[in-house]
Amino acid sequence: MEATQQGVAITDADEKIIYVNEGFTKITGYSFDEVKGRSPNMLQSGKHENPFYREMWMNLLTNGYWQGEICNKDKSGHTYTEWLNISNLTDGKGKTTHYVAVFSDISPLKEAENQLKEMNKQLNRLSTLDGLTGIPNRRAFDDRLSSEREKALQWNKPLSIILLDIDFFKLYNDTYGHLSGDDCLKKAAAAMERKAVEFSGFIARYGGEEFVVILTDTTLEESGIAAEEIRKSVENLKIPHLRSQISEYVTISAGLATLLPNKQGYTEEDLIDLADSALYEAKKAGRNQLKISTTIST
Numbered sequence: 107m108e109a110t111q112q113g114v115a116i117t118d119a120d121e122k123i124i125y126v127n128e129g130f131t132k133i134t135g136y137s138f139d140e141v142k143g144r145s146p147n148m149l150q151s152g153k154h155e156n157p158f159y160r161e162m163w164m165n166l167l168t169n170g171y172w173q174g175e176i177c178n179k180d181k182s183g184h185t186y187t188e189w190l191n192i193s194n195l196t197d198g199k200g201k202t203t204h205y206v207a208v209f210s211d212i213s214p215l216k217e218a219e220n221q222l223k224e225m226n227k228q229l230n231r232l233s234t235l236d237g238l239t240g241i242p243n244r245r246a247f248d249d250r251l252s253s254e255r256e257k258a259l260q261w262n263k264p265l266s267i268i269l270l271d272i273d274f275f276k277l278y279n280d281t282y283g284h285l286s287g288d289d290c291l292k293k294a295a296a297a298m299e300r301k302a303v304e305f306s307g308f309i310a311r312y313g314g315e316e317f318v319v320i321l322t323d324t325t326l327e328e329s330g331i332a333a334e335e336i337r338k339s340v341e342n343l344k345i346p347h348l349r350s351q352i353s354e355y356v357t358i359s360a361g362l363a364t365l366l367p368n369k370q371g372y373t374e375e376d377l378i379d380l381a382d383s384a385l386y387e388a389k390k391a392g393r394n395q396l397k398i399s400t401t402i403s404t
Contacts, residue, residue, distance in 0.1 A: 133211045134149060192207045270337060272291075274347065298339055362396060
């Protein structure tokens with residue numbers, strides 16, 4: 107036991123330490139003289155509640171062993187994570203005479219594991235953001251819409267979609283160049299995001315110069331007010347657009363659809379199609395305006 111890198115501690119039946127090896131001292135910082143006759147409870151970190159220890163002892167008393175991950179505290183007060191195996195030794199009559207604990211410090215492994223989880227979390231977050239504008243992308247929108255639709259159906263709440271398109275954006279790119287076009291998209295996205303948040307909305311880049319907003323639990327009238335405010339937020343930036351056929355500044359056309367779930371329900375595609383039809387009508391009517399779908403499911 108002295109040769110092993112693992113920590114080893116042996117207690118008597120009263121849970122008083124009668125032996126520890128060098129591995130124990132290396133991991134915990136305590137020498138044998140410092141722990142002799144004391145309970146292993148001295149190593150508890152305070153990170154586990156009483157039910158954790160009750161379950162441990164229930165397994166130990168019932169099955170004769172317990173193993174698992176546990177946080178303890180060393181002599182310096184540093185908390186570390188260990189993988190612990192505890193077994194009981196019995197005499198010929200089956201009475202417990204000793205407990206043997208063998209443990210390994212897995213703190214470096216847990217730290218690496220946590221770092222990997224954080225990296226995966228960041229990668230997952232980045233995978234749902236649009237690389238240019240920094241707002242959620244189409245993938246994030248699809249996931250969010252699916253989730254919000256389920257909640258709307260469950261609670262019989264309205265759900266709204268606003269599709270927004272930058273007017274004459276191709277002409278803007280042709281006139282000012284793609285770098286300026288990218289800058290225009292970023293400014294427009296930031297302005298619409300700020301306004302969407304005011305209405306508790308979720309905005310995403312739908313593709314190209316098109317954006318989409320989800321509004322939950324808002325009436326058609328409330329959604330119309332929000333849609334118009336979001337749409338105007340871009341025009342208020344006063345980004346010059348010399349080749350626009352309707353304004354001297356960059357403007358937005360928008361289509362809004364608000365649905366209440368009926369007995370048969372509806373699909374995400376139904377809602378998007380209604381908003382898209384409304385957006386088409388806004389463009390057809392001269393752009394730089396909002397059109398609202400008149401097909402409402404009740």
